[in-house]
Each structure stands twice: as C-alpha cells, then as structure tokens.
Amino acid sequence: METVDSYQKKRNSMLCPMLKLFFVGFASITILTSCSQYQCVYINSNLPKSESKEFVNETDSFLIKYSFARENFGVEITILNKLEKPVYIDWGRTTLIVNGIQEDGSFYNNQQITSIAPKSYASFSSNTLIAQFIDTAPVDSLGNKDKSKKDKSKIHLYDENNSPVYFRNILSLTTHENLSSPIFFDDSFWVSEIFRTTDSSSQTVNGPANQFYIRKNTGFGMFMGWTAAISGLIVWGLSSEGR
Numbered sequence: 001m002e003t004v005d006s007y008q009k010k011r012n013s014m015l016c017p018m019l020k021l022f023f024v025g026f027a028s029i030t031i032l033t034s035c036s037q038y039q040c041v042y043i044n045s046n047l048p049k050s051e052s053k054e055f056v057n058e059t060d061s062f063l064i065k066y067s068f069a070r071e072n073f074g075v076e077i078t079i080l081n082k083l084e085k086p087v088y089i090d091w092g093r094t095t096l097i098v099n100g101i102q103e104d105g106s107f108y109n110n111q112q113i114t115s116i117a118p119k120s121y122a123s124f125s126s127n128t129l130i131a132q133f134i135d136t137a138p139v140d141s142l143g144n145k146d147k148s149k150k151d152k153s154k155i156h157l158y159d160e161n162n163s164p165v166y167f168r169n170i171l172s173l174t175t176h177e178n179l180s181s182p183i184f185f186d187d188s189f190w191v192s193e194i195f196r197t198t199d200s201s202s203q204t205v206n207g208p209a210n211q212f213y214i215r216k217n218t219g220f221g222m223f224m225g226w227t228a229a230i231s232g233l234i235v236w237g238l239s240s241e242g243r
Contacts (some may be wrong), residue, residue, distance in 0.1 A: 035218045037039045040213050053211070061082050067209040068212045079116055086118060089114060098165065134165060145238065
C-alpha cells in the first residue's frame with residue numbers, strides 16, 4: 001500500500017507542474033489573441049467575379065481564377081486547362097507588380113508546378129507580399145472621412161486610381177515545352193476597402209475570396225500576455241519550493 005501511495009504522490013508531483021504550465025500558456029495565448037487587432041482588406045478588379053467572389057478570366061483555352069482569402073496579402077491562382085494538350089507555366093516571365101515594383105520570385109516555393117495536364121486544373125499560391133497593417137491615409141480615395149460601424153471599426157474606401165495597393169499579376173502560359181510562343185495574361189487588382197476591428201470571428205478570418213486579413217497584437221495584449229506568463233511561472237516556482 002505504501003508503494004502505491006508513493007507512486008501516486010510522485011505522479012501527482014510530476015503532473016501538477018505540467019498542468020500549471022499548460023494553464024499559464026493557455027491564459028497567455030488567450031490574452032494575446034483577445035487583444036489583437038485585424039485589418040480586413042477587400043480586393044477589387046475589372047474582372048468578373050464568381051459566386052464565391054473569386055475573380056475570373058476565361059478564354060476558349062483557359063479558365064483562370066484569383067483568390068485572396070488568407071492571412072496576410074498573397075494570391076492563390078487556379079488554372080483550368082481546357083485544351084487537349086499540356087500547358088506549361090513560364091515562371092521566368094510570371095510575376096506580380098505591386099505599386100509599380102516588380103516582385104521577382106513572388107511565386108517561387110517548394111510546391112511550384114510547371115505544367116498542367118490536358119482537361120485538368122492546378123492551383124498555386126504566391127509568397128506573402130504584405131504582412132503588416134496597410135497605411136490607410138487620413139482620407140480615402142473617394143474624399144470621404146472615416147465612417148464607423150457599430151463596433152466603431154474605421155472603414156476606408158478606395159478606387160482604382162488612388163488605392164494604397166494597386167497590383168498586376170502577369171501570367172505566362174504556353175503549349176510548348178521549351179516555353180516558346182507564350183500567351184500573357186496581365187490582370188490588374190487594387191485594394192478597395194479596409195476596415196479595422198478587434199472581432200476575430202469567422203467572418204473576419206474566413207471571409208470571401210476577395211478578402212484577406214492582417215493581424216497585429218496590441219501593445220497592451222503583449223504586455224498582459226507576458227505578465228500572465230511571468231506571474232504563473234513565479235507562482236509555480238514558489239509552489240515547487242513549498243513541496
């Protein structure tokens with residue numbers, strides 16, 4: 001009986017610090033998350049949109065869809081090859097141009113595809129292009145002052161000419177394996193709306209295909225998170241000494 005009791009005491013002495021550490025970490029993450037701000041950013045284009053708000057460029061040979069639904073600014077492109085032969089992507093001529101600056105290597109990653117089989121589709125994503133809050137300027141491009149929602153989220157509206165982020169995607173496709181005689185798709189997009197909120201609901205982080213979000217932890221949230229973590233560790237240390 002003494003052996004069983006000593007085993008249980010030893011096990012409890014090991015579990016208690018682990019549980020305390022878990023709750024400290026959980027509390028810290030909760031505080032950090034609850035004190036985050038979000039920029040919800042909407043994209044517009046002259047291209048038509050699908051029901052899911054993807055931008056669509058369709059020809060007799062290809063169907064190209066653009067989606068921006070993710071954290072931070074990047075683009076996912078889906079290409080449907082309608083032809084009876086393979087199509088090749090010329091990555092050397094495919095690029096993104098953001099505010100007039102060519103972003104070389106914007107699609108280079110480990111999962112990069114080079115060809116699309118006949119009568120099939122493939123998707124690929126760009127690297128992250130913007131991961132910090134976008135400067136909204138005090139007055140939006142339509143000359144309107146900041147508007148407000150019920151949660152007092154500031155809303156900024158923009159047009160094609162004065163958007164803080166205007167970008168083009170240049171896509172080079174060819175039916176020749178040596179990448180000769182390419183067909184270019186030069187599609188333009190711009191940020192049309194930005195609003196800031198502390199709401200982390202699914203409407204914010206799981207928006208339509210023409211919306212992405214950027215998250216930023218507030219100074220208060222970071223301070224409270226670290227305070228909770230340090231306080232928990234101090235309590236843990238004192239309780240350990242007591243044993």
